[in-house]
Amino acid sequence: MRRILPILALLLPTAATAASAAGPNATPSEIVAHAPDTAWADVPVDRLLVMTLANGARITIELAPQFAPVHTDNIAALARAHWWDGGAIIRVQENYVVQWAPRDEKARPPAGFVAHPPAEYDRPRHDIAIRPLGFPDPYAPSAGFAAGWPVAADEDRVWLPHCYGMVGVGRDMPPDTGDGQELYAVNSEAPRQLDRNLAVVGRVLTGMDTFGALPRGTAALGFYASKAQNVAIRSVSLAADLPPARQPHLQVMRTDGPTFTAYLNARANRTDPFFIRPAHGVALCNVPVPVREKP
């Protein structure tokens, strides 16, 4: 197994290297492991969905009201109404998306639910400070990070990209925009052709290892071939509605600070000893914004 150990240096801090975390040869993981508390921002519990599968596995999803307020309000209202309790993951398409549905899409939605939200596929950029990625993006004139989120943008508009783990709203043919009852999470090489064509409303913060390992559906587009194959959802709650002891307290790295700058630079220029040639570049979706449990 000897050739395995060095790969450790790729991703984990070790006692030997920890001291160099702030140094020029720190790995991204070392920088994250040693980030000061000031580098992190709390995820508000009223923006955090907690999905529990029938087998007890837990997935947490942060909503992005800054980018899709009407859709995220719908989703929060549905969670508060236990809309997905007893629902199921109905589709797992290899290298594309994981998609889930409520117990009953024809049930009467909760008060305040907007049946036909506007197309929140992008938003004005004038009031959002974007920290540039610093490298070209094949899909957009510019790419970077804003308020803790990866973003793509042109001169006037900014939008959330379909990176691994991002969550969007399934929809019917245009002009339908989806209403938030059926959501999907990207489990693949970023399908960014979907950017600005669907409402991206959040991201999986923890539990992508569970979503990623779900058996692929065998029907067309990865839908499970029978209801018996669906992955049962025990509940989806807004974290704020959970008993305090069961509320996750997660933090996302601030993308406007020096620690994220060091992390981004390290992702683009690996100089730790395993590497012989830094890339001097990185793709937007290959710079996952670090997440941690609040200490």
Next chain:
Amino acid sequence: MRRILPILALLLPTAATAASAAGPNATPSEIVAHAPDTAWADVPVDRLLVMTLANGARITIELAPQFAPVHTDNIAALARAHWWDGGAIIRVQENYVVQWAPRDEKARPPAGFVAHPPAEYDRPRHDIAIRPLGFPDPYAPSAGFAAGWPVAADEDRVWLPHCYGMVGVGRDMPPDTGDGQELYAVNSEAPRQLDRNLAVVGRVLTGMDTFGALPRGTAALGFYASKAQNVAIRSVSLAADLPPARQPHLQVMRTDGPTFTAYLNARANRTDPFFIRPAHGVALCNVPVPVREKP
């Protein structure tokens, strides 16, 4: 489930749309489904690995001797010596790699095995015709396709990128280059920081749905925490060594022809009815080269 059906239009040809496969609004899948036989190239059985897991699942891997001849000769020799029969997948790291190892790394390698191959991390580009991607690549001066493979390049060198499903050789710290006994397959958002730092020797042609759904390892870096958790490999054979009836006959789309051009353009500019805004761009690793069973 009504909002599901349109998503069908994203990826599958239908009787209604098949006639438009060659038209301006054909989807990538429609173009692939209706590609003429001349658009495809056979995968030689002496370059094709067939891995069978203990549960019977089959994964096929095409080797790339054009890019890493010494490593791929080693791998073919190891397969012919049944090196991985009784071996195991020992590591499944979420959003990174699936890695497997032989039954006994200390066994005596077969004749012709090169214990210390050269660093086949890239190769000269002068004798390789590259069909350009046509969009910027964050990791390399240029990107495109050559002889059926995605490639990245600078003025003098060309290399295989770490896209989803690409297969590489695990190695120890430099100057070690790995010898091919331990291989990994990318199961994630393309970790292209690894480009030119490891020998990429091939790609999974079929079976990524199996690799992708493997349970993630819980030890550091996604290694399985105990041997009991390892995923047993029944056998890894060179397809040429299998009885004719069990040899896979696969074809990969030629990347130098008009059908691939239409496919690439469709990946970059989705104009089928589900889309309201084509990206007018695409990332190298989001243009998987189509594969099919030979009719």
